[in-house]
Amino acid sequence: GAVVSQHPSWVICKSGTSVKIECRSLDFQATTMFWYRQFPKQSLMLMATSNEGSKATYEQGVEKDKFLINHASLTLSTLTVTSAHPEDSSFYICSASPPGLAGDSTDTQYFGPGTRLTVL
Amino acid sequence: DQQVKQNSPSLSVQEGRISILNCDYTNSMFDYFLWYKKYPAEGPTFLISISSIKDKNEDGRFTVFLNKSAKHLSLHIVPSQPGDSAVYFCAASASAGGTSYGKLTFGQGTILTVHP
Numbered sequence: 640g641a642v643v644s645q646h647p648s649w650v651i652c653k654s655g656t657s658v659k660i661e662c663r664s665l666d667f668q669a670t671t672m673f674w675y676r677q678f679p680k681q682s683l684m685l686m687a688t689s690n691e692g693s694k695a696t697y698e699q700g701v702e703k704d705k706f707l708i709n710h711a712s713l714t715l716s717t718l719t720v721t722s723a724h725p726e727d728s729s730f731y732i733c734s735a736s737p738p739g740l741a742g743d744s745t746d747t748q749y750f751g752p753g754t755r756l757t758v759l
Numbered sequence: 760d761q762q763v764k765q766n767s768p769s770l771s772v773q774e775g776r777i778s779i780l781n782c783d784y785t786n787s788m789f790d791y792f793l794w795y796k797k798y799p800a801e802g803p804t805f806l807i808s809i810s811s812i813k814d815k816n817e818d819g820r821f822t823v824f825l826n827k828s829a830k831h832l833s834l835h836i837v838p839s840q841p842g843d844s845a846v847y848f849c850a851a852s853a854s855a856g857g858t859s860y861g862k863l864t865f866g867q868g869t870i871l872t873v874h875p
Contacts, residue, residue, distance in 0.1 A: 645802070673862070682848065683803070683865045732802050734863075747793065748863060750802035 641737045642666050645751035652723055653759055660718045660754045662733030668713035669735035673748065674706075677730045689716040689733075723758040730755050762786045763851050765866035774875050778836040782849035782866050785830065789851040793863070794823060794834045797846045806847075807834070839873045846870050 642665040652658050662672055672689040687708055688696040695708035705727075707719040716735075720727055734748040764783045772778045780794075790811040795803035809816040809823045809832065816823050822835045836843055850863040 643802075682867045685862060685864070688862060730800070734802075747805055747808055749805060750795070753800065753802045755800060 641735070641749040643733065643735050643749050643751040645733055645754050647754060648752060649755040649757075651757045651759065654724050655722055657719055657721045658723055658756060660720075660731055660733075660756075662716045662718070662735070662751055664714045664735045664737075667735075667737040669716075669737070670713060672710060672716040672733055672735045674708065674716075674718050675732045675734065677732060677753075683732065686718075720756065723756070725758045728756055728758045761867075762789075763849060763864050763866040765847075765849060765869050767869050768867070769870040769872070771872045771874065772839045774841055774873055775838045778834075778839040778843065778871055778873065780834040780836075780847050780849075780869050780871065782832050782834075783830060784832075784851050786851070786853065786864075787830070788853040789864075790854055791852045792823070792825060792832050793850045793852075794821070795848045795850060796843075797848060797868070799846075803848060836871075839871075841873045841875050844871055844873050 644663045644665055646661045650658055670691045674686045675683040676686050677683045685698050686701045689708045689710040691710045691713055697703045705721055710716040730753050732750055732753040734750045736748050762785050793808040794806045796806050797803040807818050807821045807823050809825050814825050820836055825832045846868045848868045849866045852863050
């Protein structure tokens with residue numbers, strides 16, 4: 640099956656520092672990956688769509704300068720939370736869709752295990 | 760603007776009985792629907808999906824029903840097992856020009872508890 644990994648699984652940092660989260664598709668290539676955020680007892684909210692070799696597409700209300708996304712290869716996307724503040728503390732999850740028969744991504748997204756970010 | 764809604768925050772079921780989880784949507788452009796299971800501090804696990812050209816899809820103990828006219832879908836788990844206890848999210852996506860775009864909109868989730 641399609642496996643997506645994330646690293647680190649949890650991170651604690653001081654306010655003002657930057658944190659990088661990696662998302663990897665382990666057994667397939669993904670031209671598109673997605674980054675979500677989940678606050679406690681709330682739904683998953685799409686933050687941005689990461690496109691290999693091009694700029695990410697951000698959802699309304701998500702600061703692109705604060706949440707930097709880089710999709711340098713077909714198996715790796717990174718999310719960098721810059722100048723993190725306590726309100727950025729959340730559970731960040733990435734997902735990717737395996738390519739379909741026609742080479743396009745399928746609708747079924749497979750999720751990574753998530754990264755718990757705590758900003759002190 | 761909640762385009763995908765799960766109006767029941769929680770559901771409690773006895774082991775062996777049927778669990779029915781409901782989901783409503785408002786965006787008529789949605790044409791692909793998925794159910795995910797999630798444990799705390801873990802990423803969602805894909806369970807089952809259904810395309811808008813179908814009204815039912817079955818996979819083992821899991822069956823998803825889609826009522827397009829009512830913009831409603833449901834997940835049936837039978838028989839329910841204690842290991843099914845988790846948060847269940849429904850999600851929807853809209854294809855763009857025949858090519859899957861992949862962007863998912865999630866409901867708020869329903870906490871399912873299956874008692875032994």
